[in-house]
Amino acid sequence: MKSYSLAEMKDKYIGKTGTKNRDEYEYELRMDVLGRMIKTARQERNLTQEQLGELVGVQKSQISKLESSANSATIDTILKVFKALKADIHFNVTLEKKHLRLA
Amino acid sequence: MKSYSLAEMKDKYIGKTGTKNRDEYEYELRMDVLGRMIKTARQERNLTQEQLGELVGVQKSQISKLESSANSATIDTILKVFKALKADIHFNVTLEKKHLRLA
DNA sequence: GAACAAGTTTCTATATTTGGAAACAGCTAT
């Protein structure tokens, strides 16, 4: 299995819990984190940006932009990329049980 | 705690695991699921669309559009809304440990 | 039924993302 630098993403990365059949990564949802997720998954697949671009159906420049989080990608785009990577994505929403103060 | 219909979202909803201090929701990431997540969290907070709009800084019509998933929202927008709801979000990415066949 | 509250839809304008193409930078190996 290809290795990659965890140190590079230490401030965003939350945890990794592999099993026999899959690797799992959990991230805090921030704007600049999606790109790291895509990059990590792509490298885990041993793909170049150009190869991933072929799978997704876009140019490598677009993959580069997505990985660098130059812009705020749409859910549509994110789904397309992870689908091409055959990666499952889940959202986890946590609501603190305290009242919100209205303005 | 305000109740809400689980049946309404049965095909998208994956699980709920509450604790003493918080409610947790987990979803499969699909385009049409973000709206349901926002709606559920908003109702959990007992907010109207107009009130949430005030917290976020947009009109209630914009909240309605986001909840109905009329468009593919950007991460930027999604973050703003959940931040206003004081909700934590995590992404969970799972990679199957099998080779991808390149085209 | 009039008034109100909550949510939806339509219209419009603006901002941003998407995407391709090509040039560019960094690195490696011959």
Add this chain to the structure above:
DNA sequence: ATAGCTGTTTCCAAATATAGAAACTTGTTC
């Protein structure tokens, strides 16, 4: 140093999201 591979950046066009305003629907209450 040249060629090749990988990734980045810039420029540009087209598609789409964001956003407000107002009209509209639905349900509720007086």
